[in-house]
Amino acid sequence: MREILDRLPAISVAVVGDYFLDKYLIVDPTLTEISRETGKEVYQVVAIRPSPGAAGNVCGNLLTLGVGTVYAVGLLGDDGQGYELTQALTQRGVTLDYLVRSADVFTPTYTKPMERAADGTEEEMNRFDIKNLQPLSPKIQAALLEQLREIVPDVDGVIVADQQEERNCGVITDQVRLALVELAETYPDKVFLVDSRARIGEFRSLIIKPNQYEAVLAIEGQPRATVPRARAEECARQLADRTGQPVFVTLGEEGISACTAEGCTHVPAIPVRGEIDIVGAGDTTVVGIVCALCAGASLPEAALLGNLVASITIQQLGTTGTGTSQQVLAQFQQHFAS
Numbered sequence: 001m002r003e004i005l006d007r008l009p010a011i012s013v014a015v016v017g018d019y020f021l022d023k024y025l026i027v028d029p030t031l032t033e034i035s036r037e038t039g040k041e042v043y044q045v046v047a048i049r050p051s052p053g054a055a056g057n058v059c060g061n062l063l064t065l066g067v068g069t070v071y072a073v074g075l076l077g078d079d080g081q082g083y084e085l086t087q088a089l090t091q092r093g094v095t096l097d098y099l100v101r102s103a104d105v106f107t108p109t110y111t112k113p114m115e116r117a118a119d120g121t122e123e124e125m126n127r128f129d130i131k132n133l134q135p136l137s138p139k140i141q142a143a144l145l146e147q148l149r150e151i152v153p154d155v156d157g158v159i160v161a162d163q164q165e166e167r168n169c170g171v172i173t174d175q176v177r178l179a180l181v182e183l184a185e186t187y188p189d190k191v192f193l194v195d196s197r198a199r200i201g202e203f204r205s206l207i208i209k210p211n212q213y214e215a216v217l218a219i220e221g222q223p224r225a226t227v228p229r230a231r232a233e234e235c236a237r238q239l240a241d242r243t244g245q246p247v248f249v250t251l252g253e254e255g256i257s258a259c260t261a262e263g264c265t266h267v268p269a270i271p272v273r274g275e276i277d278i279v280g281a282g283d284t285t286v287v288g289i290v291c292a293l294c295a296g297a298s299l300p301e302a303a304l305l306g307n308l309v310a311s312i313t314i315q316q317l318g319t320t321g322t323g324t325s326q327q328v329l330a331q332f333q334q335h336f337a338s
Contacts, residue, residue: 001332004305005325007295008066014098014151015058016073016180017161018170021085021109022053026116027125043113050084052092053110054283055161055171059094061287062159065309066325071151073098074171075144081107081130098147102140105132108164135168144171145179152183155190157294159286160206162196172196181205191293193248195286201239207293208239209248209286215239233257233264246299248289248306250282255307258299267303270311270335284313284323308332 031044052060055074062070072094076082078101085107089096111128136144152158160180164170172180177199184192184205192206200210201218210218212232217223219235229251236249241261249257255269288306297305308331312323 002329004292004295004297005066005329008291008325009068011067011294012069012155013062013067013157013159013290014071014073014155015055015159015161016148017055017172018108018163019055019072019074019076019085020053020163021081021107022051023109023111024049025111025113027113029115050088052085052088054163056085056089057283058159058161058287059089060092061284063093064324065287065291067291069095071095071098071155073147073151075100075105075140077105077107078103079107081109098151100140100143100147104137106130131164132169133166136173141173141175144176148179152187157191157290159290160194162194162199165198177203191290193286193290195282204243205245206243207245208243209250209289211250215249229254233259237261237264248303250285256303258303265300267300267307270307270331272311281310281313284309
């Protein structure tokens with residue numbers, strides 16, 4: 001594990017996908033007023049926490065874990081949210097030369113009002129989402145493809161963060177997905193891994209990371225309320241046969257199974273105690289897997305690093321957490337050192 005982590009500063013990764021701004025508005029309920037104009041309650045914001053979300057969160061996790069260079073490939077609007085997101089990414093050390101900016105789109109934003117209790121804890125209120133709900137123009141798609149094709153030859157790995165569920169409205173359009181397949185086949189020595197909320201079964205020639213429900217949905221065409229590990233692994237094995245690449249199927253508290261067309265290796269989750277927050281856990285799992293593979297690890301070793309990083313971030317409440325290489329090594333030593 002130490003050898004894998006020590007190799008990360010020499011690794012470069014491009015993160016292509018949907019960059020969201022997570023904008024937390026901290027509301028103090030004791031200051032609520034009544035609007036003179038509408039007669040409705042007016043909530044008072046006492047703090048603002050902007051943070052990179054979706055693909056931006058993946059970038060932050062890569063750098064925190066110790067990856068040397070991280071390139072953002074995505075789309076921002078010419079708006080205030082885009083400015084805030086750019087500032088947040090820059091502060092984390094992300095290279096932004098390959099971001100496309102356009103006045104024709106919004107910067108995707110999750111606006112999250114958080115009610116602060118007297119003891120300092122926070123609870124999320126109704127969220128306001130800003131997304132692009134019209135298909136991207138051919139001009140914007142062409143610009144994205146140009147940036148993608150320029151950066152891929154220079155990196156060790158590519159993470160595809162397909163966050164937006166509306167088809168062709170986010171960065172990973174049908175055309176971009178086909179280009180990614182072409183690039184993965186052109187550069188078989190590079191690590192390409194996809195995390196997709198709605199279309200994981202449509203990718204070929206790339207490593208994919210579905211959860212157990214997404215794996216079943218991709219094979220059977222219908223969701224299931226419960227998915228036994230054996231069924232998830234069988235669907236992941238079929239997906240590996242379809243894609244021609246390994247599949248890492250996440251199983252919640254059961255961990256990860258690393259699957260090929262021939263079979264699966266199950267890697268149990270790292271036990272944690274106390275309250276947990278799984279927001280962003282999928283991102284950190286992806287980061288762990290890709291970092292390990294870029295460092296030359298085996299599939300089970302990559303699954304283990306994914307589990308380790310996730311076990312650290314889920315214990316960070318009320319935020320999309322991150323994990324350092326020192327924390328990962330300490331967690332590994334706690335559970336596996338003789």
